Amino acid sequence: MLDTLPLSRKQLRSVVQASARINLWHGAVRSGKTIASLLAWLLAVAEAPPSGLIIVVGRSLQTIERNVFEPLQDPALFGPVAAQVRHTRGATTAAVLGRTVHLIGAADARAEGRLRGLTASLAYVDELTLLPEAFFVQLLARLSVPGARALATTNPDSPRHWAKVGYLDRAHELDLRAWHFRLDDNPSLSPAYVAALAAEYVGLWRRRMIDGAWVVAEGAIYDMWDEQQHVVDELPAMRRYWVGCDYGTSNPFAALLLGLGNDDRLYVVGEWRHDARAAHRQLTDAQYSARLRAWLGEQGIVPEWTFVDPSAASFITQLWADGHPGVARANNDVLDGIRSTATALDSGLLRIHRSCAGLLGELPGYGWDAAASEKGEDRPLKRDDHSVDALRYAMHSTRHAWHHLLPRGGECGA
Missing domain, CATH: 3.40.50.300 (P-loop containing nucleotide triphosphate hydrolases)
Structure with a gap:
């Protein structure tokens, strides 16, 4: 041997x-x-x-x-x-x-x-x-x-x-x-493979998975976030669309439309949110389903898949009953989903349209729970995380469709 x-x-x-x-x-x-x-x-x-x-x-x-x-x-x-x-x-x-x-x-x-x-x-x-x-x-x-x-x-x-x-x-x-x-x-391992693997891990995961360090999760989760780099005012033509939904009744409901552009980048094209507290009105599953479908219809978009918070069983059932195409339970592995999103942001693969106000408001403050870290756990703070959760659902559930677009040791495109 x-x-x-x-x-x-x-x-x-x-x-x-x-x-x-x-x-x-x-x-x-x-x-x-x-x-x-x-x-x-x-x-x-x-x-x-x-x-x-x-x-x-x-x-x-x-x-x-x-x-x-x-x-x-x-x-x-x-x-x-x-x-x-x-x-x-x-x-x-x-x-x-x-x-x-x-x-x-x-x-x-x-x-x-x-x-x-x-x-x-x-x-x-x-x-x-x-x-x-x-x-x-x-x-x-x-x-x-x-x-x-x-x-x-x-x-x-x-x-x-x-x-x-x-x-x-x-x-x-x-x-x-x-x-x-x-x-x-x-x-x-070949040098090319080492470079490719190193490009797939950022922040906390780079230190753990590439350097092999036992390090604590602390501070901002998406510490590579840069509004000047990641926010765009114009969008290219898209060839594929997906939706990620974070369900809420008293908490905000957030839906994000993720597109794959003809330039081989990912874009958060649009966002629809309903905050029951701000609006002083809770919506039913049927109303959420109707409004989500109306929002997509206004844009003339039929997404390939709509990935929904897997705990929202009643809403998923409502979407199926209403004939919404491609409904699926999102992959809700929190840490792997955060890593997928962080990798896409860090590499330059992911951009967000300026109209997505809820998401843009949540991303800079999305952080690790210090109390959980003290106990040896990696857990995000459960605060102002509705659009970022919808983003995680969409990104991680579609990773197989865009993983090959990640750069191998450098920025994605110009």
């Missing part, structure tokens, strides 16, 4: 030294930490005592299959050893080097119960920071066979995350070894 993989000195050193009770590979995305950890884990499986279970843990069975078993079964990575890794998609067990391996998804605190009563000799943990702390504590308690080990990988998170405070920062007190990886620690 060592002859098959092009490993850096840091990767090789981590494989050889992974003999502590807790072994942690952390750092930038695509920095080579996963391949090194998997190689160390295969060697650990070959040496594992016959007593005690061998466990692989991840946020879900699907992420375990994608992040662990797909690479392990790739002969281009692991050569002939890949043939000794057998797993059927959807199964909760696998065979690795002749040993039975148990797969456990741990999406929430209830998963802790799946470990009760187990005795384990070896565990591999994929994306440690995404797991509940109580689950990891219980997992370590189950590693009770003499010489038992846990091998874990993770991208960095908040410096107050439990994995950082409770384990990495206490490495000198624990039987723990850790290796930090930067993007340039992976010898198999």
Whole structure:
């Protein structure tokens, strides 16, 4: 295996030294930490005592299959050893080097119960920071066979995350070894790919995912926002349209029309908002549906898709009943949605028309919740966020349609 993989000195050193009770590979995305950890884990499986279970843990069975078993079964990575890794998609067990391996998804605190009563000799943990702390504590308690080990990988998170405070920062007190990886620690990446990946991460995510730093979310979320750069008075011809809707009854309702211009840029073309408090009048779902459709009709636009706050089930049902085309529940992954929007703004791909007053008023003040950051959580302040949420819905739900337009290491166009 060592002859098959092009490993850096840091990767090789981590494989050889992974003999502590807790072994942690952390750092930038695509920095080579996963391949090194998997190689160390295969060697650990070959040496594992016959007593005690061998466990692989991840946020879900699907992420375990994608992040662990797909690479392990790739002969281009692991050569002939890949043939000794057998797993059927959807199964909760696998065979690795002749040993039975148990797969456990741990999406929430209830998963802790799946470990009760187990005795384990070896565990591999994929994306440690995404797991509940109580689950990891219980997992370590189950590693009770003499010489038992846990091998874990993770991208960095908040410096107050439990994995950082409770384990990495206490490495000198624990039987723990850790290796930090930067993007340039992976010898198999081409310079062009490194430049492309670096262009896709900005702000907080650049420091975490490219530099591999455990940094706190603080200040403005869209700190790259520049009204002179991002606001336009004129629009080019558009070839595609989508709508993002943030539903509100007592809070403002916001709908944004996102267009893909013939110049290969994204534009927030227009905005429709209803603030029940300012107007002293709440609207029903049927009235919202009628006004949204009338607003689009005035512009002669039929969007390909209308992405709606997924919690607004009654409004989605109303749109379907009214025959509004292309209604879909928006992708509401908050942090990934913020990252998609930030990447488009930072790269120069996204512009906003000056008529979108609600959005332009919210963007500069959209910030991280300092109280949440103190607890190790990344969470936006829930204040003046209606149009920015509608923007996030539209941007992240259409990422597949515009991701290829991102520049590779530079500004988007002139």
